[in-house]
Amino acid sequence: MEEGDAFNCCFSEINSGMSMNKNKKKMKKSNNQKRFSEEQIKSLEVIFESETRLEPRKKVQVARELGLQPRQVAIWFQNKRARWKTKQLEKEYNILRANYNNLASQFDIMKKEKQALVSQLQRLNEEMHKSKEERRDEYCGEQRVALSSTTRSENGKCEPEVRINQGIVLCNDDIKTEYFGFEESNHVLMNIVEQADDSCLTSSDNWGGFNSDSILDQSSNYPWWDFWS
């Protein structure tokens, strides 16, 4: 701490009548100069733009130039920093809110797109099942005719029940895969639909649990603003 600084500090308090008894409940202020002049404010603003804190020497110099007490300059800078910080916080809050709104709207759009795709998948799946059953019936009918005609020509005996049962067993097990040829792709499709059904996006409960806190949670290291990039 500098001697001059200490002197000016004490001087300013005494001089401006601001040295208060701490036991007093009400503070009284001098009515000499309530507000700084426009020029004083302008100069202080200019200095503040380049440096938000003043060196003791600079503070005395500025005070002298503007006709203020060093303590007044110090207090102005303190208050200015506080106001500036509040404004910065407001700005940051507005940016965060805008980002959040943007994120939420995009999320909503994607949610709808996904629901549409899920319905489309379900429709396709139903059609596939229908087509599969039609082909199976068609195939089993052909097998039934072929089997009964073959045995009759070989043995001269007619065993329709056995032949028919054999045909049905074949249809339900191995032949259907060979005949229809899409067993594997069908499994894949079914898995997609099942997974989509389990997804949080189709569950309104989970969607309702979506909140900004989780996104804005500073404890997470994930840069959420890059989520959509």
Place this chain on the structure above:
DNA sequence: CTAGATGGCCAGATTACCTCA
């Protein structure tokens, strides 16, 4: 060298007062 005293600066909260709608 270390510990306590002193004083300044800071942030944050609050007060007192002014201006304006």
Place this chain on the structure above:
DNA sequence: GGTGAGGTAATCTGGCCATCT
């Protein structure tokens, strides 16, 4: 003219740090 809201200078409080003794 009275009043409430908002802005601003100044004060208070508690913590931190540097210097002195």
